[in-house]
Amino acid sequence: MENLLELSDVSVSFGGIKALSQVSMSVAANKVTAVIGPNGAGKTSLFNVISGFYPADTGAVVFANDNLLKRPAHMRSILGISRTFQNIALFPGMTVEENIKLGAHAQLRTNLLSAAFYLGPAKREEAAITADIGKRLLPLLDLDEYRHRSVSGLPYGVQKRIELARALVNQPKLLMLDEPFAGMPPPEKARMSSYIRRIVNETDLTALLIDHDMESIMNMSDHIVVLNFGSVIAAGSPVEMQTNPAVIEAYLGGE
Numbered sequence: 001m002e003n004l005l006e007l008s009d010v011s012v013s014f015g016g017i018k019a020l021s022q023v024s025m026s027v028a029a030n031k032v033t034a035v036i037g038p039n040g041a042g043k044t045s046l047f048n049v050i051s052g053f054y055p056a057d058t059g060a061v062v063f064a065n066d067n068l069l070k071r072p073a074h075m076r077s078i079l080g081i082s083r084t085f086q087n088i089a090l091f092p093g094m095t096v097e098e099n100i101k102l103g104a105h106a107q108l109r110t111n112l113l114s115a116a117f118y119l120g121p122a123k124r125e126e127a128a129i130t131a132d133i134g135k136r137l138l139p140l141l142d143l144d145e146y147r148h149r150s151v152s153g154l155p156y157g158v159q160k161r162i163e164l165a166r167a168l169v170n171q172p173k174l175l176m177l178d179e180p181f182a183g184m185p186p187p188e189k190a191r192m193s194s195y196i197r198r199i200v201n202e203t204d205l206t207a208l209l210i211d212h213d214m215e216s217i218m219n220m221s222d223h224i225v226v227l228n229f230g231s232v233i234a235a236g237s238p239v240e241m242q243t244n245p246a247v248i249e250a251y252l253g254g255e
């Protein structure tokens, strides 16, 4: 199986606190990989080091044969990595389409200066992005009916799908999802799971997510990596993780 992302021996520390200790893990292409672990296990730190928000003390984060630790954070989106955040960060006064379009700013090759002198290329790129949103993203996430509606007042589950669409507008290879199920009632979680699965199955996207919701993770992931106190304590299929003594101990020990 081909790996899109591989971490080897990644360590991150803050003063005396080791947030990640020699973490090695891989993310298979076109699969759903989940990272789980009790509070403070290092999940957010892991996302932040992959995203370039935290520097690593040691190790390598190789994405499509490129060591991300040698690249500035803003290169992530150009290389094909996109990320959603735990809290909804949409602009409530703007329409669904406008909000999704905001995800494209890294893709717009025409910079503001050249746009000010010559509007042609910027307009053409924007038109191509709008067309792509209409043809590809709105149907993929069942958002057609909301296209020209203002985001404010739309149900939470729909807003989370708008965020997903916005993260996909640059056609990333890797989508990182930060607690996609947080704050959702069970039927909404099941719907979110099937949208994530749909995106992975119907496009060549790879998903990497962190969440606390065991049921959703177990139901929808292909591969699970378990962190505890900054170290990988186990990795494998959902069934393997459910019966792994170290994993059970990590969760029961923390209660």
Ligand SMILES: Nc1ncnc2c1ncn2[C@@H]1O[C@H](COP(=O)(O)OP(=O)(O)OP(=O)(O)O)[C@@H](O)[C@H]1O
Pocket: 014, 017, 018, 019, 037, 038, 039, 040, 041, 042, 043, 044, 045, 046
């Ligand atoms: N910016 C930071 N400054 C100082 N310490 C940090 C920072 N970020 C993370 N840590 C520490 O690193 C450790 C791992 O935290 P992290 O947030 O990565 O865990 P987590 O698994 O995401 O936890 P949770 O499930 O509660 O969100 C914790 O001890 C935390 O206090």
